[in-house]
Amino acid sequence: MSKSIKVLIQGTGFAGQGHAEAFRSVGAEVVGIVGRTQSVVEQVAKDMAIPFAGTDWQQALEQCKPDVVSIATPGGAHEEAITQAIECGCHVFSDKPLTATGESAKKLHELAAAKKVKTAFAASFRYMPDVIYAKRIVAAGAIGEPLEVECISHFNLERDIPFGWSHRKEDGGGRLNNNFTHKLSIVTSIIGEKILSIMGEVRDDLGRAPIVEGVHNFKKRRDFIPDDLNDPELKWGESNVEWSYTVLAKLESELAEKPVSVLFKHGGLHPRFNEDHIVIYGSKGAIYIKGHYGSGPLYFYDANNDWTRLPLPDDIVDNTPQGEGDTERNWRYLIRELVKDIKGEKVAPYQTFKEGAQYQQLIDIIRKNDNWVDVSHLQ
Template identity: 75%
Template sequence: MSQKLRVLVHGTGFAGQGHTDAFRFGGAEVVGMVGRTAAVVSEVTEKMGIPYGGTDWQQALIDCKPDIVSIATPGGAHVEPIKQAIAQGCHVFCDKPLTESGATAKELADLAEASGVKTAFAASFRYMPEVLHAKKLVAAGAIGEPLEVECISHFNLERDIPFGWSHRAEHGGGRLNNNFTHKLSIVTSVVGEKILSIMGEVRDDLERAPIVEGVHNFKTRREHIPENLDDPELKWGESNVEWSYTVLAQLESQYAGKPVSVMFRHGGLQPRFNEDHIVFYGSEGAIYIKGHYGAGPLFLYGKDGEWREQPLPEEISADIPHIEGDTERNWSYLIRELLQDVRGEPVAPYQTFREGAQYQQLIDMIRENRNWVDVSRLN
């Protein structure tokens, strides 16, 4: 395949612009971008030098004739554009969550496989350098058999961030869709991809958020928090998603004789006291990575009973895209894998719509909150 692969991007915000840069980094040509608002599309396409801009996705598919589409809109707006792209024979790169529900996510995974198109699901923080490092250490037996994993994070998000898609389940919001997907991807990449069992509890501590017009970029939404939250004219939108979750899982691992226990604890609105972290405990040691998504540094607890910081191996440093910003670098890593696959080049396994559908079905189960045992009558 000598010519550059042609890419059409759906979404004009932080993700759409980030996907554009990542596809260009991988050697593809971004031929068009589609968004909801004509003025915003015009501004972004001019700024980024994208030749085609529009608000009609179906027409853009016809006009641009892309090889690949990039879905960079909130999860609740994914289903129909992806169906239309698959019908055109396009390969699809989609940010998380894949859709707003397990049923629609599975429908898309089945459709993509039946149509023979390639897909990539961007729960992409598994490509953090120190997560790749932990994967290498576990595979080398540095901690013996993996036994359990602990993922702890507290974000202390501003409660008055303007109301939007992140506050509504039907739009793809919630901390499970937008935090847990990355955490689960990180842990499975290190320990093992097969999820055996899961249970969880969720809680909405927010309940409402102020409605503010003109918020187009997810990354800059904090700049739009109203100055006077007591203004009687201010309107409020209702949250119907979780802002905190606790999930327990068991994973199968080729490095362990028994299922590996995993605990995910996240408080989206709660302040942190100690550092967010991910820890892999084994029969002969442990790996600690600082940061909610494993930004590092990484420490290894060995047989000498000491925690020692480990330098990032040169082969990992040389392989990751040297791009500023964790999110942008991880997109570039996964997009590079997808582009190689589409070109027919050898590539390591990466997450597809099948994993995206599995994650969404798991999130549906966790949100049901049916794991409680009533013990109120016990003496």
Template identity: 75%
Template structure:
């Protein structure tokens, strides 16, 4: 395949612009962009030198005839554009969550399989350097058989971030959609992709958020927090989704004879006292990575029963895109491998709609919150 693959972007915010940069870096041609707000759309298309822009997704598909579409809008707006793109015969790269429900995510996964198009799902923090290193260490037997994983994070997010999609279940909001999707992808990439069992609890400890106009970029939403939160004229929107979660999972691992236990504990609004972290425990050692998404550094508990900081192996460092920003670099990594696959070249396996569909069905189960046994009657 000698001609450049053509990419159409859906979304003009941080993710849309990041996806466009990632595909250009991968050697594809960004031929168009679709957005909701004409003024923002025109500004972004001009800034990024994208030749075609439209507020009409179907018209853009017909006009641009893309090989790949990149979906970079909030999760609640994914279903129809993805379905239309698949039916049009496009390969699809989608940010998380895949859709707002397990049912619609499963439908899109099956439709993509039937149409024979390739899909990529951007639960892409599995490409952090220290996560790739941990994967290498576990596969080499450095910690023996893995037995347990612990993922702990507290974000202390501002409670008064303007009301928007992140507050609404139907729009793809919630910490499960926007944090757990990355965490489960990280853990399965290291331990093994087969999830055997799941249980969880969620909590909405936010309640409400101020309604503010003008927020178009998720990364700059903090800039719109009202200065006077006691203003009687201020309107408030009600959150209907979780801001904290606790999930337990059992994973099958090719490196272990028994299922591996995994704990995912996340508080979106609560402060951390010590480092957020990810730990992989084994029968002969352990790997501790600082940072909620494995930012590092990485420490290895060895046979001498001491923690030693390990540097990133040179081959991993050299394979990472030379991009500032963890989110952006991970998009570049995933887009690069996706393009290689489409072009028929050797590629590193990546998460697809199979994982996106599975994760969304898991999230539905966790949100049902029916894992409790009533013991109030016990004496």
């Protein structure tokens, strides 16, 4: 494919604009953008010099005739839009979660496979440079057999962030959809993609959030926290998703005789005492990456019982796309792989709707929260 790849964006907020810039960074042509509110989508299109702006997704598909669509709306709005795009023969780049349920996500994966379109699932923090370096170290056998992985994070999010999609299961909210997807992707990229078993505990520590009008950009939602939370006129929305989770998993690794144990512990509303981290323990050493999504730096524990900070290799640094932040750079990395694949170029395996559907089915299992054994009768 020698012609410029045409892209249609769904979503006008932080993600939609970020996806558009990411596709442009690899030479694709952004031909249109669709949003809920005409005035908003027209302004975003004007600011970003996108020729088509509208609120009707089906009309945009027919008029713009894109090669690829980029889905940058909350997960609860994905299913219909992605279905329509696949039926039109479009390749699809979708932010996480793929949909709000495992069943609907599986349907999208099966439809994409049947229609033979390419898909990319943006649980994309596996492309953090130090995560890529950790994968290389493990693959080289430097820590021996991988034995277990520990992922700990506490975000201390403001409890009074305005009520919205992130508070609702049916809209794709919850910490599993918006944190665990990235963590699982990071760990599978390092250890191995085959997930053998999983169990978990979830908890809603929030309860409710104030309803505030005018929130458009997800990253700026903190700016809309009401000054007076005791105002009797203030309305409240009820949360129905998890804000904390603990998940245990077992992964298969080609480098280990036994399944690798993984702990995912996340508190969305809880303060951290020390840094968030990801640690990979092996039979001969260990790797510690600072940061909830592996932002670094990376430390290696060797046979001398010392932790040593390792600088990133030049080739990993040079292969990292430019971008304002980690999220934007990781979008650009995955979109670069997708576009190369569409053009028929050779690329390393990347996450598709197969993983998006698998992750959503796992989240459904974890949310059942039915792994407890009643021991109250034991003396």
